[in-house]
Amino acid sequence: AQSVAQPEDQVNVAEGNPLTVKCTYSVSGNPYLFWYVQYPNRGLQFLLKYITGDNLVKGSYGFEAEFNKSQTSFHLKKPSALVSDSALYFCAVRDDRNTDKLIFGTGTRLQVFP
Amino acid sequence: DTGVSQDPRHKITKRGQNVTFRCDPISEHNRLYWYRQTLGQGPEFLTYFQNEAQLEKSRLLSDRFSAERPKGSFSTLEIQRTEQGDSAMYLCASSPVDGLYGYTFGSGTRLTVV
Numbered sequence: 001a002q003s004v005a006q007p008e009d010q011v012n013v014a015e016g017n018p019l020t021v022k023c024t025y026s027v028s029g030n031p032y033l034f035w036y037v038q039y040p041n042r043g044l045q046f047l048l049k050y051i052t053g054d055n056l057v058k059g060s061y062g063f064e065a066e067f068n069k070s071q072t073s074f075h076l077k078k079p080s081a082l083v084s085d086s087a088l089y090f091c092a093v094r095d096d097r098n099t100d101k102l103i104f105g106t107g108t109r110l111q112v113f114p
Numbered sequence: 115d116t117g118v119s120q121d122p123r124h125k126i127t128k129r130g131q132n133v134t135f136r137c138d139p140i141s142e143h144n145r146l147y148w149y150r151q152t153l154g155q156g157p158e159f160l161t162y163f164q165n166e167a168q169l170e171k172s173r174l175l176s177d178r179f180s181a182e183r184p185k186g187s188f189s190t191l192e193i194q195r196t197e198q199g200d201s202a203m204y205l206c207a208s209s210p211v212d213g214l215y216g217y218t219f220g221s222g223t224r225l226t227v228v
Contacts, residue, residue, distance in 0.1 A: 100212055
């Protein structure tokens with residue numbers, strides 16, 4: 001069965017510092033991995049994805065994520081956090097052998113302090 | 115194009131009543147998805163369509179739930195005989211061909227069953 005774990009309910013970081021939001025996954029086949037962000041009173045927005053190829057993928061708003069197959073992880077990163085990055089972040093996985101549905105993690109709230 | 119639209123934004127209903135939600139996807143998107151999100155959880159897959167064909171339905175979905183996309187454009191999600199456990203945010207998303215391109219989510223319909 002597919003599953004996603006986001007071990008941190010909340011991550012706090014000072015503006016200008018690097019940030020990492022953690023995600024680990026479990027699938028039967030090869031994983032397709034995604035990050036989505038949810039701002040207050042707004043819908044979920046797609047940030048980035050890993051399908052195949054380079055393990056470091058770049059996405060919107062300066063975010064990037066690193067796929068690590070041996071550790072079954074897909075951590076979200078940004079070199080320099082902004083206060084406006086404060087939001088709820090969801091990792092999601094899809095098994096390449098399954099049909100088109102995503103399994104989402106429980107979310108990590110990122111709080112960036114000025 | 116104004117994105118994915120969901121109507122209504124909020125719905126309060128009494129237990130036992132039927133409710134119907136509507137989703138208008140981005141016009142050129144062939145795939146349409148329904149997810150449900152409860153407080154503190156990530157979105158949970160309900161069902162998805164390729165044009166008018168319903169390709170997959172979650173086993174978690176009881177017979178009280180039904181979704182349609184009759185002309186391959188807008189979709190409706192109906193819940194019959196609502197229960198308090200149905201209270202959640204119901205999210206609709208669409209994608210051009212396959213979710214690998216990333217979903218575009220609507221703002222959701224918040225259902226409260228009293």
